[in-house]
Amino acid sequence: MRSDDFTALTAPLRALGGGRVWSLMVSLFGDLAQEEGRAIDGPVLSAMMSLLAVRPEAARVALHRLRNDGWIVSQKRGRISRHALSAQGLAESAAASPRIYARPEDRAEAWQLVLLADPVTEADEHARLAGFTPLLPRVYLGPEGAPVPDGALALPATAAPDWLKKEVRPAALDTAYADLHQTLAALSTALPADVAEIRPIERAVLRCLIVHNWRRLVLKHPMLPAPLVDPAWPGHLCHLEVVALLDRLPCPALTEITAELATA
Amino acid sequence: MRSDDFTALTAPLRALGGGRVWSLMVSLFGDLAQEEGRAIDGPVLSAMMSLLAVRPEAARVALHRLRNDGWIVSQKRGRISRHALSAQGLAESAAASPRIYARPEDRAEAWQLVLLADPVTEADEHARLAGFTPLLPRVYLGPEGAPVPDGALALPATAAPDWLKKEVRPAALDTAYADLHQTLAALSTALPADVAEIRPIERAVLRCLIVHNWRRLVLKHPMLPAPLVDPAWPGHLCHLEVVALLDRLPCPALTEITAELATA
Numbered sequence: 001m002r003s004d005d006f007t008a009l010t011a012p013l014r015a016l017g018g019g020r021v022w023s024l025m026v027s028l029f030g031d032l033a034q035e036e037g038r039a040i041d042g043p044v045l046s047a048m049m050s051l052l053a054v055r056p057e058a059a060r061v062a063l064h065r066l067r068n069d070g071w072i073v074s075q076k077r078g079r080i081s082r083h084a085l086s087a088q089g090l091a092e093s094a095a096a097s098p099r100i101y102a103r104p105e106d107r108a109e110a111w112q113l114v115l116l117a118d119p120v121t122e123a124d125e126h127a128r129l130a131g132f133t134p135l136l137p138r139v140y141l142g143p144e145g146a147p148v149p150d151g152a153l154a155l156p157a158t159a160a161p162d163w164l165k166k167e168v169r170p171a172a173l174d175t176a177y178a179d180l181h182q183t184l185a186a187l188s189t190a191l192p193a194d195v196a197e198i199r200p201i202e203r204a205v206l207r208c209l210i211v212h213n214w215r216r217l218v219l220k221h222p223m224l225p226a227p228l229v230d231p232a233w234p235g236h237l238c239h240l241e242v243v244a245l246l247d248r249l250p251c252p253a254l255t256e257i258t259a260e261l262a263t264a
Numbered sequence: 265m266r267s268d269d270f271t272a273l274t275a276p277l278r279a280l281g282g283g284r285v286w287s288l289m290v291s292l293f294g295d296l297a298q299e300e301g302r303a304i305d306g307p308v309l310s311a312m313m314s315l316l317a318v319r320p321e322a323a324r325v326a327l328h329r330l331r332n333d334g335w336i337v338s339q340k341r342g343r344i345s346r347h348a349l350s351a352q353g354l355a356e357s358a359a360a361s362p363r364i365y366a367r368p369e370d371r372a373e374a375w376q377l378v379l380l381a382d383p384v385t386e387a388d389e390h391a392r393l394a395g396f397t398p399l400l401p402r403v404y405l406g407p408e409g410a411p412v413p414d415g416a417l418a419l420p421a422t423a424a425p426d427w428l429k430k431e432v433r434p435a436a437l438d439t440a441y442a443d444l445h446q447t448l449a450a451l452s453t454a455l456p457a458d459v460a461e462i463r464p465i466e467r468a469v470l471r472c473l474i475v476h477n478w479r480r481l482v483l484k485h486p487m488l489p490a491p492l493v494d495p496a497w498p499g500h501l502c503h504l505e506v507v508a509l510l511d512r513l514p515c516p517a518l519t520e521i522t523a524e525l526a527t528a
Contacts, residue, residue, distance in 0.1 A: 113377070113419055115403075117427040136400060139379075153428055155377055155419040163381040164417055 001192070006051065006202055009190055012183045013209040014053055019216065021054050022062035026071065027212035028052075029085050030093040030100075031251060032204055039075070039084035044201075044257050051205045100215050102223060103243050104236070108143030111160070111225035115139055115153040131222045133168050141168055143225045158227055165230035170221040177234035180213050184241040191248065200252035200260055207249055214242045265456070270315065270466055273454055276447045277473040278317055283480065285318050286326035291476035293336065293349050294357040294364075295515060296468055303339070303348035308465075308521050315469045364479050366487060367507050368500070372407030375424070375489035379403055379417040395486045397432050405432055407489045422491055429494035434485040441498035444477050448505040455512065464516035464524055471513055478506045 001009070028048065033040055049059040063083065066072040071089040075082050085093060114129070116138045125134065128149040132142035141164075148154045187206075192198060198206070217235070229236050265273070292312065297304055304312075313323040327347065330336040335353040339346050349357060378393070380402045389398065392413040396406035405428075412418045451470075456462060462470070481499070493500050 113379070115377070115428070117425070117431075136402065138400065139403065151425055151427065153421075153425050155421050157417075157419050161381070161415055161417050163415065164379070167381075 001198060001202055006205075007053070009187065010051075010053075010206065010209055012186060013213060016180060016183060016213050020062070021049075021058050022065050023216075024052060024054070024208065024212055025049075025059075025062050025066060026089075026093075027215055028204075028208040029072065029083075029089065030097070030215075031207050031211045032254065033085060034090065034093045034097065036090060037084075038254060039082040040254060041258055042081040042083065044254065044261060045083055047201060047261055048205055048208070048257075051201065052208065096215070096219060099218060099223060100211060101246075104226075104239055107223060107229065108145070108225035109227075110144035110156060110158050111141060111228055112144050112146070112148070113139065113141055113155045113157060114148050115155075116149065117151055133170075133222055133224065133228075135168060141225075141228060142222065160227045162230070165228055165233070168224065168228050169230060169233050169235065173217055173220060174234055176217055177238050180217065181234050181238045181241060183213075184210065184238065184245060188241060188245060188248075191245075195248060198249070200256040203249045203252050204257060207246060207251060210242060210245055210249075214238065265462060265466055270469075271317070273451065274315075274317075274470065274473055276450060277477060280444060280447060280477050284326070285313075285322045286329050287480075288316060288318070288472065288476055289313075289323075289326050289330060290335065290353075290357075291479055292468075292472040293347075293353065294361065294479075295471050295475045296518065297349060298354065298357045298361065300354060301348075302518060303346040304518060305522055306345040306347065308518065308525060309347055311465060311525055312469055312472070312521075315465065316472065360479070360483060363482060363487060364475060365510075368490075368503055371487060371493065372409070372489035373491070374408035374420060374422050375405060375492055376408050376410070376412070377403065377405055377419045377421060378412050379419075380413065381415055397434075397486055397488065397492075399432060405488075405492060406486065424491045426494070429492055429497070432488065432492050433494060433497050433499060437481055437484060438498055440481055441502050444481065445498050445502045445505060447477075448474065448502065448509060452505060452509060452512075455509075459512060462513070464520040467513045467516050468521060471510060471515060474506060474509050474513075478502065 029040070032038075045063075046056065046059065049056070054062075063072065063074070066089075067074060070086055071092075072083055073086045075084075113135075114132060119137045120128065125132075125140075129140050129142070131146040132140035135141050144156055187210075195203075217238070293304070296302075309327075310320065310323065313320070318326075327336065327338070330353075331338060334350055335356075336347055337350045339348075377399075378396060383401045384392065389396075389404075393404050393406070395410040396404035399405050408420055451474075459467075481502070
């Protein structure tokens with residue numbers, strides 16, 4: 001694509017306010033290099049950061065921080081630096097990926113209501129009720145089969161009334177999800193009909209922006225089982241759009257991008 | 265039985281503080297004359313009231329009140345007044361009887377948790393959630409098959425954790441149930457081994473006192489399904505004792521009592 005066109009295409013996604021550069025870089029490595037032995041050459045990373053409208057100095061600072069945090073390791077190979085996820089970075093990316101890349105059809109088909117003997121603190125909730133959404137004090141909803149705290153009552157269910165679907169959604173994220181949905185829908189319309197017009201590096205950058213904005217919302221709450229999803233919920237509409245876009249923009253191989261830059 | 269012995273036997277039950285004479289009379293008619301066409305002769309009623317240690321004047325006042333309230337109708341037959349439940353008295357007695365005379369094995373084998381879309385007032389609770397016990401705001405437990413308000417979520421269940429059995433019991437009645445249980449257990453021990461030693465009118469009076477004290481507690485809360493009953497709950501221990509005593513003291517026919525009094 002023409003550089004101006006690409007800048008215009010990505011501007012709304014970049015404008016969503018997706019946090020810090022290091023966080024954007026975490027999304028990029030997670031999408032592109034989440035496999036042991038995969039590394040991104042320095043010039044490739046620089047070219048992608050440039051397409052993401054990140055200044056070189058800001059990119060260097062972010063990379064430095066991620067190395068200090070033990071998320072990324074860098075190695076010199078000849079004159080070129082190669083950057084890869086560390087063992088910790090790989091492990092944390094792998095832990096988040098099932099949630100980020102889940103497809104709507106991956107949602108649990110059945111759910112369960114859990115009633116606890118006593119109210120628990122929020123910390124306890126996270127530790128003992130992973131995957132569950134709080135509904136009332138002592139009452140949680142989650143996917144069938146998710147482990148339940150000892151002694152709790154767990155009642156299986158398949159259907160759910162509409163009011164419950166509305167109530168159980170993470171309402172605090174409604175605006176953010178609605179904004180992202182609108183942006184993704186506009187991107188979907190604006191993308192060239194022939195995806196071959198999009199270069200591999202542009203695909204990588206588009207995917208990075210989509211995954212990054214999605215990840216920031218979706219990792220804030222557990223995945224609801226299918227019967228608890230309101231089909232009109234902006235979070236669900238976003239999900240459909242994210243999956244359709246990532247399908248349209250398959251993840252390029254790093255070698256493709258490197259080869260392309262070498263011939264540029 | 266000797267009159268003194270009977271007075272001593274019934275004293276603890278009478279001492280439980282079972283409310284007003286008219287209420288005792290409601291229990292008596294409900295137990296003894298809950299069938300259309302059954303009437304209690306004035307002298308029989310007086311004799312029973314005397315065994316219940318009710319003064320004649322107090323009995324007359326209570327009877328007057330029940331007639332005014334439309335619960336009892338009295339007819340003269342020759343020189344004798346005959347007292348019977350009115351149509352309304354019969355209907356209300358019949359409505360309460362299944363709960364009062366239920367046996368432990370009549371409890372529902374399965375239960376359901378009901379989650380309402382919104383909290384309801386206590387009046388609404390009575391109207392729309394008959395048979396259900398409130399657990400949390402919007403959460404009710406009741407027997408399987410009990411009608412559920414429109415739009416509510418109902419989740420069927422069979423087992424229940426021990427803490428839930430303890431929580432769902434009507435805890436405000438613990439002391440009253442424990443007192444009644446102790447009194448009934450003592451009565452059970454004190455009763456003559458040979459029930460034939462107990463005259464029909466004494467059986468009627470004992471039953472009246474048992475039913476009366478039981479009724480005043482059991483009608484204050486719905487019957488819990490079997491899986492939600494804590495076996496150590498005083499209310500359950502009472503229930504077992506009530507059923508065993510009423511089995512030991514079968515309801516006499518009114519004719520038996522009349523005949524006995526005539527020969528006395």
